[in-house]
Amino acid sequence: MSVLPDLLTPNLKIVFCGTAASDISAREGAYYANPTNYFWRTLHNIDLTPYQLEPKEFPKLLDYRIGLTDIAKLAQGNDAGLKKDDFDRETLREKILKYQPQFLAFTSKKGASEFFQKSTGKIHYGLQDAVLGKTRFWVLTSPSGAARGYWDESIWQALADTVNNS
Numbered sequence: 001m002s003v004l005p006d007l008l009t010p011n012l013k014i015v016f017c018g019t020a021a022s023d024i025s026a027r028e029g030a031y032y033a034n035p036t037n038y039f040w041r042t043l044h045n046i047d048l049t050p051y052q053l054e055p056k057e058f059p060k061l062l063d064y065r066i067g068l069t070d071i072a073k074l075a076q077g078n079d080a081g082l083k084k085d086d087f088d089r090e091t092l093r094e095k096i097l098k099y100q101p102q103f104l105a106f107t108s109k110k111g112a113s114e115f116f117q118k119s120t121g122k123i124h125y126g127l128q129d130a131v132l133g134k135t136r137f138w139v140l141t142s143p144s145g146a147a148r149g150y151w152d153e154s155i156w157q158a159l160a161d162t163v164n165n166s
Contacts, residue, residue: 003076004031007061007068012101013163014048014065019079019111020072020086022144030055031068036145039107042153046160067101071111078146079110087114096135102166105138105159108147112139125155127162138162 003021016039018031025033032039033055044052049064058068075086092115096104106112113120116130128137138159141152 002073004029004068004070004073006073006095007031007058007066008095008099009062009067010099012062012065012067012099014103014105014159015067015069015096015099015101016105016107017092017111017115018068018070018107019114020070020075020077020082022078023076025055026076028055031058032143034145036148038143038145038151038153042143042156045153046157047164048160067099069095071106071114079108089115089117093132096132100133101135103136103138103159103163104132105140107140108142108144109139112137125152126158 003026008015022034025031040053040055043049048066053060061068069092071088071092072082072086073088073091075082106115109120109123112123116123123139125139125141128139130137140159141147141150141155
């Protein structure tokens with residue numbers, strides 16, 4: 001059983017795809033629930049939501065045509081603690097083909113590298129060349145407090161600008 005439920009429906013602008021639910025998110029039953037995580041603040045800062053949602057309000061993202069999922073739906077914890085078989089690339093691929101969001105945005109290089117089967121060093125931030133059906137891909141800096149040294153909100157803003165102009 002999934003640690004957190006998918007938030008997916010047809011006609012989404014963006015689906016944010018995390019690696020796996022953190023221990024705090026799993027306990028709270030809400031995506032990006034760690035108070036040190038920049039996810040909710042950033043969505044508001046880049047004008048994808050009209051106010052800063054609380055993690056428990058994650059179902060409201062559908063009102064803004066935004067969805068959520070993870071590539072390791074059955075696992076929880078930090079990226080470093082995940083095993084290779086925690087990642088379910090094929091199920092994520094099937095979800096993308098079923099729902100066909102305009103963009104799927106990975107919220108970590110780790111998740112993107114597992115999906116694209118490349119080393120994290122070969123994954124660049126921003127828009128990717130790959131397309132699946134009508135879905136285009138972005139790789140974002142991780143909003144996790146554990147990845148603060150790599151944080152760059154401008155990459156998130158570029159995604160929002162692209163989505164709002166498409």
